[in-house]
Amino acid sequence: MKITVIGSGYVGLVSGACLADLGNDVICLDVDPRKIEILNNGGSPIYEPGLDEVIKRNMAVGRLRFTTDIAASVAHGLVQMIAVGTPSEEDGSADLQYVIAAARNIARHMTEYKVIVDKSTVPVGTADKVRLAVQAELDKRALDPQSSFRDPGFSIVSNPEFLKEGAAIDDFNRPDRIVIGANDEAAIKVMRDMYAPFQRNHERLIVMDIKSAELTKYAANAMLATRISFMNELANLAERVGADIEHVRKGIGSDQRIGYSFLYAGCGYGGSCFPKDVRALQRTSAEHGLPLKVLEAVESVNNAQKSVLLDKITKRFGTDLKGKHFALWGLAFKPGTDDMREASSRVLMEGLWAMGATVTAFDPVAMQETRHLYGDRADLSFSDNSKDALQDADALVIVTEWKAFKSPDFSIIKARLKTPVIFDGRNLFEPADIKALGFEYYGIGRVG
Numbered sequence: 001m002k003i004t005v006i007g008s009g010y011v012g013l014v015s016g017a018c019l020a021d022l023g024n025d026v027i028c029l030d031v032d033p034r035k036i037e038i039l040n041n042g043g044s045p046i047y048e049p050g051l052d053e054v055i056k057r058n059m060a061v062g063r064l065r066f067t068t069d070i071a072a073s074v075a076h077g078l079v080q081m082i083a084v085g086t087p088s089e090e091d092g093s094a095d096l097q098y099v100i101a102a103a104r105n106i107a108r109h110m111t112e113y114k115v116i117v118d119k120s121t122v123p124v125g126t127a128d129k130v131r132l133a134v135q136a137e138l139d140k141r142a143l144d145p146q147s148s149f150r151d152p153g154f155s156i157v158s159n160p161e162f163l164k165e166g167a168a169i170d171d172f173n174r175p176d177r178i179v180i181g182a183n184d185e186a187a188i189k190v191m192r193d194m195y196a197p198f199q200r201n202h203e204r205l206i207v208m209d210i211k212s213a214e215l216t217k218y219a220a221n222a223m224l225a226t227r228i229s230f231m232n233e234l235a236n237l238a239e240r241v242g243a244d245i246e247h248v249r250k251g252i253g254s255d256q257r258i259g260y261s262f263l264y265a266g267c268g269y270g271g272s273c274f275p276k277d278v279r280a281l282q283r284t285s286a287e288h289g290l291p292l293k294v295l296e297a298v299e300s301v302n303n304a305q306k307s308v309l310l311d312k313i314t315k316r317f318g319t320d321l322k323g324k325h326f327a328l329w330g331l332a333f334k335p336g337t338d339d340m341r342e343a344s345s346r347v348l349m350e351g352l353w354a355m356g357a358t359v360t361a362f363d364p365v366a367m368q369e370t371r372h373l374y375g376d377r378a379d380l381s382f383s384d385n386s387k388d389a390l391q392d393a394d395a396l397v398i399v400t401e402w403k404a405f406k407s408p409d410f411s412i413i414k415a416r417l418k419t420p421v422i423f424d425g426r427n428l429f430e431p432a433d434i435k436a437l438g439f440e441y442y443g444i445g446r447v448g
């Protein structure tokens with residue numbers, strides 16, 4: 001099948017590359033010429049495990065191409081898959097300008113029937129807005145007396161994406177479910193054909209109306225964010241009452257109705273999805289006169305939780321941190337990605353700097369992105385490896401649970417730190433074990 005993917009970011013690139021890998025003929029479009037140049041030169045503008053190989057393999061056989069040429073990209077695909085960003089507006093609502101611009105571009109150039117698929121995360125009602133924007137452009141063209149253009153018709157589909165950064169290739173290739181929101185049979189048939197290779201093992205397609213599909217994506221992220229904030233709030237209570245949140249996690253996760261996923265207490269969730277999607281769903285609910293109270297709490301708990309490490313640090317070292325130096329392990333909002341959007345590390349570093357401290361950070365992949373965000377500054381340096389970052393620091397602070405941080409050589413940590421203090425924002429270690437090694441240890445909701 002000929003497929004055009006509009007937007008070559010985390011979702012667009014992974015979707016385009018994986019669909020090409022199944023034998024489809026895919027063109028990925030982006031308005032950012034820098035990204036397209038990197039891709040056409042054999043590189044990748046983002047870090048995602050395994051993505052480089054899939055891109056290279058499919059470029060080599062001509063099944064995957066990258067372009068900034070809108071007309072060519074519209075001419076190419078029967079399926080026009082929109083995977084552009086939908087960042088938060090000031091008021092929390094999703095900014096739809098990129099989605100609408102992409103839709104208009106399709107309408108301005110299409111000469112035959114297209115299935116316009118919205119893969120971006122968009123509020124309920126966006127498909128209607130896309131339909132209106134496309135139809136308005138088509139009507140303009142059809143009414144132009146200079147042109148012989150005839151409206152070829154189009155379908156709109158909502159096909160939200162559930163992949164996780166860091167495991168995106170696997171998630172895309174083996175999805176728990178594929179949600180298709182569509183109101184016409186022709187479009188559903190095209191989607192069934194496109195996703196047929198994913199259906200071999202068992203039925204994964206869940207077909208529904210468009211609005212339900214749009215809401216399903218927000219509901220999924222809001223539910224996961226709720227679990228995290230619930231556990232974080234419980235962890236704070238556990239500290240007060242002398243309970244251990246890790247015991248509590250195991251105690252409730254073993255209940256099949258609850259399960260173990262997304263129950264880890266920590267220093268808050270970040271990334272490009274949960275924070276903005278929780279805000280956007282709050283906004284939608286408020287606009288419809290039914291503000292979701294649970295989500296207000298989820299967001300405010302998370303905002304506070306991003307400062308929990310800073311609170312522990314100031315409790316230990318005071319609020320004047322001039323002359324204090326901290327080693328930071330982990331910058332990305334989670335392991336397996338270089339994504340720094342709304343990362344907890346940013347709240348921590350900015351707080352430390354405001355109190356006069358300096359930071360040496362190590363992250364396996366997100367240091368370049370962090371440099372890009374903060375530029376050159378005297379109170380931030382980077383280390384090539386986790387061990388060197390520790391040198392003469394007053395404490396080690398762990399913010400991202402990269403695998404390589406889980407079994408470190410504690411004798412090296414102790415030898416390099418000025419004082420043997422660890423603030424563990426992801427509960428990687430057993431407090432009693434660490435304390436037995438002579439460390440002062442501060443986890444999240446832990447005792448012992």
Ligand SMILES: NC(=O)c1ccc[n+]([C@@H]2O[C@H](COP(=O)([O-])OP(=O)(O)OC[C@H]3O[C@@H](n4cnc5c(N)ncnc54)[C@H](O)[C@@H]3O)[C@@H](O)[C@H]2O)c1
Binds near residue numbers: 012161
């Ligand atoms: N990142 C994730 O883990 C994830 C997971 C599921 C869903 N989503 C959703 O998918 C959407 C995309 O997210 P992302 O993380 O891939 O974003 P991203 O910012 O990484 O990529 C978006 C890309 O779209 C490009 N773009 C913007 N306007 C364009 C236009 N008119 N034509 C062509 N390209 C255009 C941008 O230059 C950018 O490269 C968002 O709605 C997001 O909420 C993201």
